[in-house]
Amino acid sequence: MAPLPISSISVGKIDDVQELIKSKPNKVPERFIREANERGVPVSLKSHLHHHIPVIDLSKLSKPHTHDDFLFEILKLSQACEDWGFFQVINHEIEVEVVEDIEEVAKEFFEMPLEEKKKYPMAPGTVQGYGQAFIFSEDQKLDWCNMFALGVHPPSIRNPKLWPSKPARFSESLEGYSKEIRKLCKRLLTYIAISLGLKEEKFEEMFGEAVQAVRMNYYPPCSSPDLVLGLSPHSDGSALTVLQQSKNSCVGLQILKDNTWVPVLPLPSALVINIGDTIEVLTNGKYKSVEHRAVTNREKERLTIVTFYAPNYEVEIEPLGELVDDETNPCKYRSYNHGDYSYHYVSNKLQGKKSLDFAKILN
Ligand code: OGA
Ligand code: NI
Numbered sequence: 001m002a003p004l005p006i007s008s009i010s011v012g013k014i015d016d017v018q019e020l021i022k023s024k025p026n027k028v029p030e031r032f033i034r035e036a037n038e039r040g041v042p043v044s045l046k047s048h049l050h051h052h053i054p055v056i057d058l059s060k061l062s063k064p065h066t067h068d069d070f071l072f073e074i075l076k077l078s079q080a081c082e083d084w085g086f087f088q089v090i091n092h093e094i095e096v097e098v099v100e101d102i103e104e105v106a107k108e109f110f111e112m113p114l115e116e117k118k119k120y121p122m123a124p125g126t127v128q129g130y131g132q133a134f135i136f137s138e139d140q141k142l143d144w145c146n147m148f149a150l151g152v153h154p155p156s157i158r159n160p161k162l163w164p165s166k167p168a169r170f171s172e173s174l175e176g177y178s179k180e181i182r183k184l185c186k187r188l189l190t191y192i193a194i195s196l197g198l199k200e201e202k203f204e205e206m207f208g209e210a211v212q213a214v215r216m217n218y219y220p221p222c223s224s225p226d227l228v229l230g231l232s233p234h235s236d237g238s239a240l241t242v243l244q245q246s247k248n249s250c251v252g253l254q255i256l257k258d259n260t261w262v263p264v265l266p267l268p269s270a271l272v273i274n275i276g277d278t279i280e281v282l283t284n285g286k287y288k289s290v291e292h293r294a295v296t297n298r299e300k301e302r303l304t305i306v307t308f309y310a311p312n313y314e315v316e317i318e319p320l321g322e323l324v325d326d327e328t329n330p331c332k333y334r335s336y337n338h339g340d341y342s343y344h345y346v347s348n349k350l351q352g353k354k355s356l357d358f359a360k361i362l363n
Contacts, residue, residue: 085290313339
């Protein structure tokens with residue numbers, strides 16, 4: 001069956017969460033209340049003590065004292081990608097001003113009156129603009145979050161009508177930030193290639209003019225954080241994702257590890273990196289895209305700035321020959337066009353790792 005034309009999607013009334021808490025701070029409308037088995041249970045102190053996602057010190061890779069230091073950090077990276085699909089990077093060389101600036105303009109954006117933000121609406125079935133993405137029906141539950149998302153690179157994916165004129169510094173800030181994050185993604189992909197025993201330019205050569213998009217997620221406080229989710233469980237369709245949490249951010253991001261939701265404790269000036277579906281496919285499942293979600297907080301709001309870095313839409317994706325062995329490690333994913341995968345990803349609701357069924361060879 002052909003996909004529904006986007007204009008015919010009926011998503012019902014989507015309340016703006018910031019407006020909701022202004023008018024009725026203690027009420028959580030029915031459409032945000034999750035089934036008991038998917039609620040954002042409060043983060044327990046116990047899990048704080050026992051789980052830390054790996055931390056990779058990028059200075060040990062860019063300026064190692066010894067070759068052993070380099071190899072040790074590469075080994076840590078490879079274990080992080082295999083066992084967690086998530087890690088934090090420190091000493092990433094992105095200047096603190098750049099990071100603080102984007103956080104500042106993003107905050108200013110979300111704090112503008114609704115009428116102003118509504119000039120950049122996210123149309124149903126699309127993923128750019130202000131609103132809620134991945135909503136496809138009137139009864140689908142909503143996330144306790146306001147989002148603002150933009151395609152950044154290559155320029156052909158931009159929708160200039162959605163780039164806001166206010167705050168005045170927004171576009172300039174986002175351009176500067178995106179350039180730095182792009183450099184970081186390229187560096188990380190070279191280290192990831194090395195950690196897999198591939199030549200370091202492998203991904204860069206393959207990805208062509210990589211696609212880069214940004215999503216700013218604003219999670220207002222919620223009077224009943226245990227009933228809602230900030231962001232539904234999902235894996236990212238990207239190759240790599242870079243997540244920046246606002247300064248002094250409370251815990252919000254959780255990842256599913258061994259069937260338990262593990263909180264990611266924000267480290268000052270670190271960036272959170274995760275493996276997306278594309279790297280899972282390319283590595284034939286050696287490195288995994290891990291299901292994650294966001295929960296909300298009773299008192300504090302939380303802002304994240306998330307960059308998705310992926311191959312050009314033209315690129316054909318399949319597990320790399322170097323990482324497949326017919327006898328011991330047979331190919332788990334079929335070959336597909338990345339543009340088709342992206343379309344599949346954005347035209348379905350977020351549902352754990354379900355998107356990857358698109359590529360799985362089932363036997
Ligand atoms: C995302 C995401 C988590 C967060 O935007 O894909 O996983 O904590 N965000 O905002
Ligand atoms: Ni995500």
